[in-house]
Amino acid sequence: MTFANYLTRFLREQGVKHIFGVPSGDWMSYMEAMESGDPEFVLVANEASGGFMATVYGWLTGAPGVCYGTTGPGATNLSTGVGCALLDRSPVIALTTEPPEHMVGRTTQMVIDHQTLFKPVTKYTFRMQLEQVEKQLGDAVTIAKTEVQGPVHIGLPEGMGDKRVTAAFPPVIVPKPIAAADDASLALMEKVFSKATKPLLAIGLTAVRLGLGETIVKVAERHDIPVVLTPMAKGLIDEDHRSYAGVLFHALSDIVAHTNLQADLVVGVGYDPVEFNYESWMPQVPLVHIDTTACDIDKKVYRKVYDVVGHPAVALERLLALEPIASKWDMEALRVRREHMFSRFVPKAGVFGPLSVLQILREILPDDGIMTCDVGAHTHLIGQAWRTRHPFGQLMTNGWSSMGFGIPAALGAKLARPETPVVCITGDGGYMMMAGEMATAKRIGKNIVFIVLSDTKLELIRLKQKKRGRITEGTTLSSVQPQVTDYMFGVPILPADSAETFRAALTEAFASEGPVIVQAIIDSSEYEDLILRKHK
Numbered sequence: 001m002t003f004a005n006y007l008t009r010f011l012r013e014q015g016v017k018h019i020f021g022v023p024s025g026d027w028m029s030y031m032e033a034m035e036s037g038d039p040e041f042v043l044v045a046n047e048a049s050g051g052f053m054a055t056v057y058g059w060l061t062g063a064p065g066v067c068y069g070t071t072g073p074g075a076t077n078l079s080t081g082v083g084c085a086l087l088d089r090s091p092v093i094a095l096t097t098e099p100p101e102h103m104v105g106r107t108t109q110m111v112i113d114h115q116t117l118f119k120p121v122t123k124y125t126f127r128m129q130l131e132q133v134e135k136q137l138g139d140a141v142t143i144a145k146t147e148v149q150g151p152v153h154i155g156l157p158e159g160m161g162d163k164r165v166t167a168a169f170p171p172v173i174v175p176k177p178i179a180a181a182d183d184a185s186l187a188l189m190e191k192v193f194s195k196a197t198k199p200l201l202a203i204g205l206t207a208v209r210l211g212l213g214e215t216i217v218k219v220a221e222r223h224d225i226p227v228v229l230t231p232m233a234k235g236l237i238d239e240d241h242r243s244y245a246g247v248l249f250h251a252l253s254d255i256v257a258h259t260n261l262q263a264d265l266v267v268g269v270g271y272d273p274v275e276f277n278y279e280s281w282m283p284q285v286p287l288v289h290i291d292t293t294a295c296d297i298d299k300k301v302y303r304k305v306y307d308v309v310g311h312p313a314v315a316l317e318r319l320l321a322l323e324p325i326a327s328k329w330d331m332e333a334l335r336v337r338r339e340h341m342f343s344r345f346v347p348k349a350g351v352f353g354p355l356s357v358l359q360i361l362r363e364i365l366p367d368d369g370i371m372t373c374d375v376g377a378h379t380h381l382i383g384q385a386w387r388t389r390h391p392f393g394q395l396m397t398n399g400w401s402s403m404g405f406g407i408p409a410a411l412g413a414k415l416a417r418p419e420t421p422v423v424c425i426t427g428d429g430g431y432m433m434m435a436g437e438m439a440t441a442k443r444i445g446k447n448i449v450f451i452v453l454s455d456t457k458l459e460l461i462r463l464k465q466k467k468r469g470r471i472t473e474g475t476t477l478s479s480v481q482p483q484v485t486d487y488m489f490g491v492p493i494l495p496a497d498s499a500e501t502f503r504a505a506l507t508e509a510f511a512s513e514g515p516v517i518v519q520a521i522i523d524s525s526e527y528e529d530l531i532l533r534k535h536k
Contacts, residue, residue, distance in 0.1 A: 001164070001165060002029065002033070002161060002162055002163065002164060002165065003130065003133065003160050003161055003162070003163050003164075003165045004029040004030045004032065004033040004161035004162065005033045006133060006165045006167070006169075007030065007033070007133075007137070007161075008030065008033040008034050008039065009169065010137050010169060010170070011039055011064075011066060011093075012038055012039055013169065013172060014063060014064060014141055014172060014173060015061065015062070015063030015064075015172070016039050016063055016064060016066050017038070017039050017040065017061075017063075017415075018039055018040050018041075018042050018053075018057065018066070018415050019034070019039050019040070019041050019042065019066045019067065019068060019095075020042045020044055020049070020050035020051075020053045020054050020057075020065075020066070020067045020068070020412075021041070021042075021043075021044060021047060021050040021067050021068030021069055021074075021078070021095075022043065022044060022046075022047050022050070022068075022069065022070065022074060023041070023043070023068075023070075024070030024071070024074065024097055026070070026071075026097045026156075026158045026159065026161065027068065027070065027097065027161075028161075029161030029162050030068075030161050033161075039066070042415070042440070042444070043440065043443065044408070044437065044440050045434070045436030045437050045439060045440055046077055046434070046436060046437070047067070047068075047069040047074050047075075047077035047078040047081065048077050048078065048080040048081045048402075048404065048408075049081065049404075049407070049408035049411075049434060049437050049440070050067035050068065050069070050078060050081055050408075051067050051078050051079075051080060051081010051082045051083075051084060051085065051092070051094065052081045052084055052397075052402075052404070052405050052408035052409055052412065053065070053067070053081075053408045053409070053411055053412035053415070054066055054067040054081065054085065054090075054092045054093075054094075054412070055081065055084045055085040055088060055090040055092055055397075055409075055412070056090070056372075056395060056408075056409045056412030056413050056416065057412045057415065057416045058085065058090035058091040058092050058144075058149070059090050059209075059392060059395070060392060060412075060413060060416035060417055061416050062091075062145075063091075064091045064092060064093045064141055064144050064145065065085070065090060065091065065092045065093070065412070066092070066093045066094075066095065067081060067082070067092065067093075067094050067095070068094075068095045068096070069094075069095075069096050070096065070097050070110075071096070071097045071098065071099070071110045071111055071114075071158075072110035072111060072112055073110065074096070074097075075096040075112070075114050075117060075118075076112075076117065078094060078096065079117060079118060079121050080402060080404075081408075082094045082118065082121050082122060082151045082153065083121040083400050083402070084397050084399075084400040084402060084405065085150060085151035086121050086122060086123070086150050086151055086399075086400070087274050087397075087399030087400040088205075088232070088274075088397050088398070088399040088400050089148055089149050089150060089205060089206075089209065089272065089274070089399065090149060090150070090151070091141075091144040091145045091149045091150070091151075092144060092150070092151035092152070093140055093141065093144060093151070093152055093154065094118065094122065094151055094152070094153045094154070095153075095154050095156055096114050096118075096153065096154075096155055096156065097155075097156055097158055098111075098114050098127060098155035098156060098157050098158065099111050099157070099158055100157050100158045100159055101157060103158075114153070114155050115127065115153075115155060118153035121151070122150065122151045122152055122153045123143050123144065123150040123151060123152055124139075124140070124143050124152045124153075125152070125153035125154075125155070126140075126152075126153075126154060126155070127154075127155040127157065128154055128155060128156050128157065128160060130160065130163055130165065133165055133167050134167040134168055134169070134170055135170075136154070137154075137170060138170035138173060140152040140154055141170075141173040142173050142175060145173060145175045146175045146176070147175070147178055147206075147292040147293075148206070148272075148292065148293060149209065177311075178210075178292055178310065178311040179310050179311065180310045180311055180314040180315075181290075181308045181309055181310030181311075181314065181315060182310070185306070185307065185308045185309070185310075186308060186314070186315060186318050188306055189288050189290070189306060189308050189315060189318070189319075190318055190319070190322060192265065192286060192288055192306055193265065193267065193288065193319060193322065193325070194322060194323075194325060196264050196265035196325060197264060197325065197326055197327060197328040198225075198262055198263050198264045198265070198327070198328055198329055199223070199225050199263065199264070199265040199266070199267055199325070200225065200226055200227075200228065200245075200259065200260065200263035200265070200266050200267065201216065201219065201220055201225060201226070201227045201228070201243075201267050201269060202227075202228050202229075202230075202248070202266055202267065202268045202269070202271050203216060203227060203228070203229045203230070203233045203236055203237075203268075203269050203270060203271065204229075204230045204232070204233055204268065204269070204270045204271035204272045204275060204291075205230060205232040205233055205270065205272050205274075205275065205398075205399075206270030206271070206272050206291055206292060206312070207233055207236060207269055207270030207312065208232065208233050208235070208236060208270070208391045208392065209270075210270060210311070210312060210313065211391070212236070212269065212270060212312055212313060212316065213235070213236035213237065213391060215313060215316045215317065215320065216236060216237065216269060216316065217236075217237055217241065217243070218320055219316055219319045219320050220237070220241075220243035221242075221243065222319075222320055222322075222324055223319075223322075223324050223325050223327060224242075224243075224324070224327045224329065224331060225243060225325075225327055225329055226243050226244075226245040226259050226329060226331075226334055227241075227243045227244060227245060228245045228246060228247070228248055228256060228259065228260065229246075229247050229248065230247070230248055230249075230271070230272070230275040230276060230398065231247055231248075231249070231250055231275065231379075231383040231396060231398045232275060232396060232398045232399075233270070234247065234383070234386070234388040234393070234394050235388035235389065235390050235391040235392065235393045235394065236391055239338075239342070239387050239388075242331060242334075242335070243331075243334075244338060245259040245260075245334060245337075245338065246259070246338070246341060246384065247383050247384050248260075248275075248276055248281055249276050249280070249281065249383075249535075250379075250380045250381070250382075250383030250384040250531070251345075251380050251381050251383065251384035251385060251530040251531045251533070252341050252344060252384055252530060252533055253384075253533045253534070253535045254533040254534040254535050255337055255340065255341045256341070256384075256535070257281070257534065257535035258337055259334060259337065260281055260282070260283065260535070261283050262329075263283060263285055264285055264286075265285055265286050265287075265288065266278070266282055266283075266285060266286075266287045266288070267287075267288045267290065267319075268287065268288070268289045268290060268291065268295070269290045269291075269312055269315075269316065270290070270291055270312050271289065271290075271291060272291070272399070273296045273297070274398075274399040275398045275399055277296070277297070278295075278297045278302070279297060279298055279301065279302070281535060282302070284301075284302070285304075286304035286305070286306065287302055287304065287305045287306065288306045288308060289305060289306065289307050289308065290308040290312045290315045290316070291308075291309065291312060292309065292310070292311070292312070293309065294307050294309050295307050341384070342385075344529075344530065345358070345359075345381075345384075345385040345530075346359075347359055347499070347526075348526075351523055351525075351526065352496075352497060352498050352499055352502065352520075352521075352522060352523060353522050353523045353524060353525065353526040353527075354377075354378055354381055354453060354522055354524065354526055354527065355381075355385070355526050356499045356502065356522075357425070357451065357453065357502065357520050357522065358381070358382065358385055358386055360499060360502055360503050360506060361423065361425075361451070361506065362386065362387060364503075364506050364507065364510065365421060365423055365510075366421050367389040367390070368389070368390065368393075368420060368421070369393070369420060369421035369422065369423065370392065370393060370394075370395060370410075370413045370417065370420055370421070370422045370423075371386065371393070371394050371395070371422075371423050371424070371425065372394075372395040372396070372405075372406050372407075372409035372410045372413060372422070372423070372424045372425070373394070373395070373396050373406050373424070373425045373426065374403060374404065374405055374406030374407070374424075374425070374426035374427055374429075374430030374431075375396075375397065375401050375402060375403045375404075375405060375406075375430065376403065376427040376429060376430060376458065376459060376460045377427070377459040377460040377463065377524070377527045377531055378425055378426075378427055378453055378459075379396055379398075379460075380460070380527075380530075380531040380532070381526075381527065381530060381531060382394065382396070382425065383396070383398075395409050395413060397409075403429060403430045403433055404430055404433035404434045405430070406424045406425065406426040406430055406434075407424055407426060407430070407431070407434040407437045407438075407441075407450060408434060408437055408440075409424065410422050410423070410424035410448050410450065411437060411440060411441060411444060411448065414444065414446050414448050415444065415446075418446060421447075421510065422447075422448050422449075423448070423449040423450075423451065424448065424449070424450045424451065425451045425453065426450065426451070426452055426453070427452075427453050427455075427458075427459065428452055428453065428454045428455065428456065428477055429458045429477060431450075431452045432477070435488060435489075436489070438450075438488045438489040438490075438491045438515070438517070439489040439490070441489075441491055441514075441515035442489055442490040442491050442514065442515060444515075445513075445514050445515075446514070446515070447510070447512055447513060447514060447515065447516075448515045448516075449506070449509040449510060449515075449516055449518060450491075450515065450516070450517045450518070451506075451517075451518045451520055452517060452518070452519050452520065453520055453522050453524075454481065454519050454520060454521045454522065455521075455522055455523075455524035456476065456477050456478040456481055457475050457476055457477060457524065458474075458475040458477065459475075459524050459527055460527075460531075460532075461474075461475050462475040463527060463528060463531065463532055464532065466528075467532060481521060484519050484521075488517060491514070491515045491516065491517055492512075492516050492517065493516075493517040493518075493519055494508060494509060494516060494517070494518050494519070495518075495519050495521065496518060496519065496520050496521065497520075497521040502518070502520055505518045506518055
């Protein structure tokens with residue numbers, strides 16, 4: 001068979017159902033190999049979107065997300081989405097077209113060194129060799145799916161798709177199980193934890209990936225201790241749970257910090273500093289770091305750091321088996337702080353702002369639904385105020401933190417879970433970056449609701465400028481609120497400028513068969529008192 005047929009069959013056998021990208025002349029062989037639609041090639045407006053969609057697809061399915069970009073500018077666009085897979089930890093295979101062997105190193109139209117380009121944004125990058133396809137492809141998926149998960153780039157030499165291949169197919173790749181931490185580390189962890197009177201559990205995105213939520217809650221309940229989360233770990237513990245203390249760094253972070261600063265021990269479980277370094281919020285107390293990789297922290301400042309490197313589930317079971325500690329946490333005070341924090345997210349009468357949008361959306365979106373968001377002021381609010389009913393129920397990029405993520409993330413989520421209600425919240429800045437993907441949404445044809453928070457500003461940066469006491473510059477997207485049109489690339493647009501019209505628009509949008517944009521013209525002044533607080 002041809003290499004193009006070999007590659008598509010290999011990906012299909014690894015569970016890949018979609019490949020995201022923009023085709024090129026050399027990609028025609030691969031398109032022909034995908035003629036049956038298995039896997040399906042999904043045309044996107046910008047290759048970066050293909051990388052974002054592949055990232056989300058990898059999160060939600062466990063199969064590699066696959067994306068493609070052509071030589072040069074296609075690859076540079078793609079690299080933005082691939083960087084998301086690296087820092088937000090998703091198994092992704094990024095494919096690009098490279099020059100044929102006899103043109104490597106020559107000056108040629110569009111050609112740059114893809115291997116150098118992708119090296120800093122992938123776990124591994126290589127150029128495909130016809131005589132090694134079985135090993136190289138097997139290695140690529142193994143590397144992508146092995147902890148810490150991330151992207152692998154494969155350069156496909158021009159013309160390779162039509163070459164004949166006789167290699168066998170690798171089996172379905174199942175990474176080796178994560179080993180437990182060594183007994184000495186586990187024993188020391190037990191000793192340190194048992195002596196603490198105010199330990200704090202800090203949960204990160206590795207815990208989501210490994211499905212540790214139920215055990216984490218049991219540990220918190222057994223020892224009656226608080227739990228804080230990073231934004232991407234939302235959904236692991238219910239916001240009304242007795243131990244829930246809030247999300248680090250996002251809205252009203254100063255209230256969450258009242259709990260952090262009382263701790264006499266921090267226990268990081270699946271805590272990945274790619275979201276926030278420990279030093280950014282931790283008091284000067286000992287740290288037990290339970291994760292698949294060693295702790296990344298300044299040990300000149302934090303001298304008592306205990307690494308427990310291995311599968312976190314094993315360490316959690318050991319903590320669960322301990323006698324309950326002599327906890328000195330005032331859990332009633334924690335409840336009061338928690339309730340006070342959420343009371344601040346109740347919209348004020350007569351104001352239609354982001355709080356009203358979130359409140360009404362939470363009432364309408366089913367508990368099993370998925371909400372994606374972009375990057376901006378709304379992200380900080382969502383990180384704290386949005387009640388997330390299950391892991392991966394709220395999807396954001398907090399490692400890579402690229403504007404433009406929200407819209408393609410929703411597209412990727414809907415393709416990964418077609419029966420699940422999906423909604424995206426983006427600011428008008430993020431919408432402008434990826435408005436072309438409305439054409440993609442129209443082609444996909446599934447019901448996805450895109451909520452555009454329209455305030456004509458890059459609000460997060462404007463607020464940062466204001467807090468510095470400087471003139472706000474370079475953050476105004478439009479001097480007037482743009483006139484709402486009826487459609488964008490065939491996707492209907494429903495305007496809303498009040499809680500009543502927004503509720504009606506949202507109800508109509510979710511009842512539609514295809515994608516719908518709800519343009520929420522908001523008063524963004526609510527952000528000022530809620531985000532960028534102390535301990536941010």
